[in-house]
Amino acid sequence: LHGNATSGHMAAEKTLQRSHQLCYWPFMSRDIHAWCEKCHSCQARRTPVPRPQAPMKSIVADKPFQDYFTKYVNLFALPDQRAMTVAKCLFENYVQEHGVPESLLLEHSGEWDDYLNQVALAYNTSTHSSTGFTPFFLTHGREARLPADVMFRCMSGVPRSTPGTPADYAAMLVKKFQSAFTAAALNTHQARLQQKEAYDRHVNHHPYEKGDLVWLHDPTTTRMKLTPHWKGPFEILDCLGATGDETGMNYRIRYLLEPEAKAQVVHYK
Numbered sequence: 001l002h003g004n005a006t007s008g009h010m011a012a013e014k015t016l017q018r019s020h021q022l023c024y025w026p027f028m029s030r031d032i033h034a035w036c037e038k039c040h041s042c043q044a045r046r047t048p049v050p051r052p053q054a055p056m057k058s059i060v061a062d063k064p065f066q067d068y069f070t071k072y073v074n075l076f077a078l079p080d081q082r083a084m085t086v087a088k089c090l091f092e093n094y095v096q097e098h099g100v101p102e103s104l105l106l107e108h109s110g111e112w113d114d115y116l117n118q119v120a121l122a123y124n125t126s127t128h129s130s131t132g133f134t135p136f137f138l139t140h141g142r143e144a145r146l147p148a149d150v151m152f153r154c155m156s157g158v159p160r161s162t163p164g165t166p167a168d169y170a171a172m173l174v175k176k177f178q179s180a181f182t183a184a185a186l187n188t189h190q191a192r193l194q195q196k197e198a199y200d201r202h203v204n205h206h207p208y209e210k211g212d213l214v215w216l217h218d219p220t221t222t223r224m225k226l227t228p229h230w231k232g233p234f235e236i237l238d239c240l241g242a243t244g245d246e247t248g249m250n251y252r253i254r255y256l257l258e259p260e261a262k263a264q265v266v267h268y269k
């Protein structure tokens with residue numbers, strides 16, 4: 001459910017939502033939150049700074065082709081990034097299945113190639129925090145059946161059937177999409193408001209105290225996309241206060257995984 005090839009390292013809420021579709025145990029939410037909280041790869045990969053949403057209206061494509069509304073992602077490895085190569089890939093792999101896209105997201109990354117399908121599947125079958133639905137559901141009108149589903153369904157023996165005629169099925173899909181799209185649009189709007197709130201809270205930093213454990217992000221070190229963002233844990237030794245007109249605080253911290261390491265002074269921004 002968390003940390004394997006088809007699930008990826010999704011956040012606790014997403015892991016919980018994914019798990020709820022399959023099984024239940026008492027204190028499930030608490031257990032899953034604790035599990036994800038302790039997952040070292042997850043902590044090290046948290047995104048350092050809230051980034052504003054980039055406008056995604058134009059058709060530009062490199063690797064992830066993402067639908068703006070459903071958040072459905074298609075990942076393709078390209079030999080180069082010439083317009084012809086991109087267009088050919090787009091037509092052969094995407095248009096055949098989904099039709100001509102209205103909006104796509106462009107992103108560069110070289111390290112993904114070996115994991116493209118796994119990354120896309122994990123992403124598309126996880127509930128998206130903005131829409132409240134999985135991209136797979138908003139695209140296909142049903143959830144994907146994954147290895148974990150096969151495993152759990154076997155035990156619970158829940159049968160799955162498609163009702164009535166193709167026309168019945170189409171009518172049901174239309175109805176399902178209408179309510180899902182309305183809800184997704186509302187959720188997306190709500191998520192934007194929450195993101196703004198979280199950003200404002202981040203700007204008003206509540207100072208750490210001596211003894212607190214923190215993760216350190218060093219934006220000056222060049223990093224590959226998939227290497228961790230954060231190093232830690234560090235212990236806060238002292239709070240040195242603010243410097244001049246700058247926002248944020250200075251702290252003296254010590255890296256706990258290397259007992260010999262010297263304390264260092266860092267700036268919280």
Ligand SMILES: [Zn+2]
Nearest residue numbers: 003009039042
């Ligand atoms: Zn994890």
